[in-house]
Amino acid sequence: MYVNPMMLCRLLPSVSHSWVHRRWLRKFDMTPSMLALHWQKVFEAHKIPEARESSEILISHALGAKTFHHIPPSVSRCPVSADQLEHVESMGQQRLQRVPVQYIIKEWDFLDMTLQMRPPVFIPRPETEELVGLVLADSQGLLSSTGPRILEVGCGSGAVSLALQRSLPQACVVAIDKTEEAVNLTRNNAERYGLQNKIQVLQHDILFDPPERLLTWGPIDVIVSNPPYIFTADMSMLDPEISRYEDHNALDGGHDGMDVIKGILHLTTCLLKHNGDVFLEGDPRHPHMISQWLKTTHSVQLRLISIFQDFCKKPRFVHLRKS
Structure with missing residues (x-):
């Protein structure tokens, strides 16, 4: 029976x-x-x-x-x-x-890498693989004859920084994150691929820590980030896999999703080279919002180069260049 x-x-x-x-x-x-x-x-x-x-x-x-x-x-x-x-x-x-499978099996693929995953560090999404491709394809800063200097803000698991370092062995890549958990995980993943001596990993909060700490590695050719960009009002609509287990600090971008984005744009004034590039992933509403913000924030000398869609045909990525 x-x-x-x-x-x-x-x-x-x-x-x-x-x-x-x-x-x-x-x-x-x-x-x-x-x-x-x-x-x-x-x-x-x-x-x-x-x-x-x-x-x-x-x-x-x-x-x-x-x-x-x-x-x-x-x-x-x-x-x-x-x-x-x-x-x-x-x-x-x-x-x-509702624990994400990435946390259950403790690893996940990103491009040609298999990275360790640990809660609550942000899990890299497929869209962010596209961000790496855009940096490699469209950045003038990568043409630096002495080896480009790349800064990733909000490195999480280290996916973007490690992918760029593996594609550009001559580059100096600096990965920063505000949380100790993310910094430790990035270091672990760097060791997994033998890049612990090639990539600089630093715990740093761009909204509160002095930017002078980063000048050691400046001036920077390229700044890249998949920052917290979810509108605070939208946080309640996240799936349980995200809302229960991933770090809200890596998700919540403030009332307009722009808190960290604005911090990155302000950072360019002292850290980014002339004609240096910025690549950001954001909400589909952000490309227009960033464009409008730049028109009224004259202290930040950036111009919008391109807006790119993700594989769902949503405007997801912004390419800016310092004037």
């Missing part, structure tokens, strides 16, 4: 759901595909976003594969072991609490 594990938990309330779930799964020879379908249905029943993707990522990780499609045929045809079932169960329970 088939007994659903959820029903068994209701009949035996003193028995934990996880224990019942594992015992129920062990009664069947669950191959990876069967297990993936099972967890997909569990996630769907609990309205977990991207249920299939979540299931496949967790199971791939438990089996030591990069992706579900990279599970070797010799493994995919065999039942999952008891230890692997327990590992998947543990991760699945976290996902049911």
Whole structure:
């Protein structure tokens, strides 16, 4: 007779759901595909976003594969072991609490890198890969014969800084973030790729710390940032994966989403070279807002070069140049 594990938990309330779930799964020879379908249905029943993707990522990780499609045929045809079932169960329970898969498996891909991830440090999004491409394609500052100096404001996991350093070995890259957690994670990821002696990582809050601290590495050819840019009023609409687990300091950009953006633009007056470039990721409303702000803020000598759309065709990136 088939007994659903959820029903068994209701009949035996003193028995934990996880224990019942594992015992129920062990009664069947669950191959990876069967297990993936099972967890997909569990996630769907609990309205977990991207249920299939979540299931496949967790199971791939438990089996030591990069992706579900990279599970070797010799493994995919065999039942999952008891230890692997327990590992998947543990991760699945976290996902049911809306923990992002990146934090559960403790890593995530960015371009050609696999970076460590730890809460609450901001998880890099696919759009930010486009930001790296724009910097490499459109910055005059990268033509510096002595090796460009690049500053990333708000480095998070170090994704952007490390990608630029790997693409431009001659560059001097300085990565700053206001939180110790982000600085430590960037350093860990730099060590993972042997770049700990190539990239400078500094805990620095551009809104409160004196800019003179950064002049050691100036003048800067390129400033790049995916800053906190969410309007404070929009923070309540974030998915639980974001609102519960990611650092709100890396998300909330103030009432107009421009607090840190303005700080970066002011920073250019003392730190950015003449004809140096600034590349920013922001809300689709920000390109127009930045353009209007520059017209009324004469102390900041920047001109708008380009506005770029992301892969969803939203105006996401701004390229500015110092006059």
